[in-house]
Amino acid sequence: MAVGKVTFTKAERKKLAEVLWLLNWISVVTGAILFGMGIFLKVEIQKWQEVMSEQGILYVPHMLITTGLAACGINYLGSKICLDCADTNKFLRWKLVMMPYIVCTFFFTACVLAGALLCYSIRSQLEESLYLGLRNAMRFYKDTDTPGRCYLKRTLDLLQIQFQCCGNTGYRDWFQVQWISSRFLDMTNSNVVDRLRSNMEGKYLMDSVPFSCCSTLSPRPCVQHQLSGLSEDFGYNEQNQQLNLWRRGCRQALLDHYTGIMQSIGLTVLLIWLFELLVLTGVRYLQTAMENVIRLGDPDSESEGWILEKSLAETACYNFDIIKNLGKCYQVDDDPNINIPTAAAEQEVPSQQVQAQVRGSS
Incomplete structure (x- = not known):
């Protein structure tokens, strides 16, 4: 029994072809939107x-870019096919192309769905990438004269100012790294030398943060140094301490930023997938309806269209049998001597001929 069987008149087939032509052109626009969102996300x-x-997370925008370009090409071809399929004679030119086109479109729509799901499933990978990346960037914050790292200080300062964040998970992360370069330390100062010697790794650690961690909401000048003893300062209450520095970590700030973008893009891609699925269903109905018209031999007659000619179970079993039997007709025996007689067989044939001659003479 066919799945989704619908009967179409000649006028309805023509109307369906015209609507699909318009929808395919709209799909070209949605493909351009996919391409644009991929470029935006990559940037x-x-x-x-x-x-x-x-x-590694760049595979998401790359997939959106590739899918968007594929959508423009496939749907442009689809608009041409659907416009010609309104006429029976023109349909014959596309008859052999229709099924491969539908299969390609099916896999394309699956890629669109995969792109939408990736936008929602990348959060954990992005979070780990940001955590490790920020940790390394903070370690190299001081290396302003090292090639390949000289821009990390500027990048981190801009990040903390723009996103109003501090450190990786919080401002205390700066207490664990030496963020002041050794060339700016006064090695004649006994306090500096003692601090370096007190650390097992020889790092100059202190309870202070870079200027970019300072909050613009603070009612008093920002306090960057000796942050562990702020509560002992006169007139520095808990509220002022909360306003002094940005409390949110940059990992969470960037994660929230990218998650919001990913969710918006994912929702848009999901809507595009539903639209492409609608177009694919319409093209399938048009293909089967036109093929049935050709079988009937009357272009003006009604014809039936469907999504699947048989039920889901029958279609699955049929395709499974095709895959299982694929290549059996090409199997050959690899024995190179299959048609070459053996020595024993060559000896047996003359002996049989001699015995036949003896019997005939007797």
């Missing part, structure tokens, strides 16, 4: 790529 990720440990 947004590359803005802060220096504070990410790996660029």
Whole structure:
């Protein structure tokens, strides 16, 4: 039994072809939207790529870009096919192309759905990449004279100012790294030397943060140094302490930023997938309806169209049998001597001929 069987008149087939022509052109526009969103997401990720440990997450925008370009090409071809399929004679030119086109479109729509799901499933990978990347960037914050790292200080300062954040998970992360270069330390100062010697790794650690961690909402000048003893300062209450520095970590700030973008893009891609699925269903109905018209031999007669000619179970079993039997007709025996008689057989044939001659003479 066919799945989704619908009967079409000649006028309805023509109307369906015209509607599909319009929908395919709209799909070309949605393909351009996919391409644009992929470019936008790639640019947004590359803005802060220096504070990410790996660029593996770029496969999401790359997939959107590729899918968008494929959508423009496939749907442009689909608009031409659907416009010609309104006429029976023109349909014959596309008859052999229709099924491969539908199969390609089906896999394309699956890629669109995969792109939408990736936008929602990348959060954990992005969070780990930001955590490791920010940790390394903070370690190299002081290396302003080292090639390949000289821009990390500027990047981190801009990040903390723009996103109103501080450190990786919080401002105390700066207490664990030496963020002041050794060339700016006064090695004749006994306090500096003692601090270096007190650390097992020889790092100059202190309870202070870079200027970019300072909050613009603070009612008093920002306090960057000796932050552990702020509560002992006169007139520095808990509220002032909360307003002094940005409390949110930059990992969470960037994660929220990218998550919002990903969710918006994912929702848009999901809507595009539903639209492409609608177009694919209409093209399938048009194909089967026109093929049935050709079988009937009357272009003006009614014809039936369907999504699947048989039920889901029958279609699955049929395709499974095709795959299972695929290549059996091409199997050959690899024995190179299959048609070459053996020595024993060559000896047996003359002996049989001699015995036949003896019997005939007797």
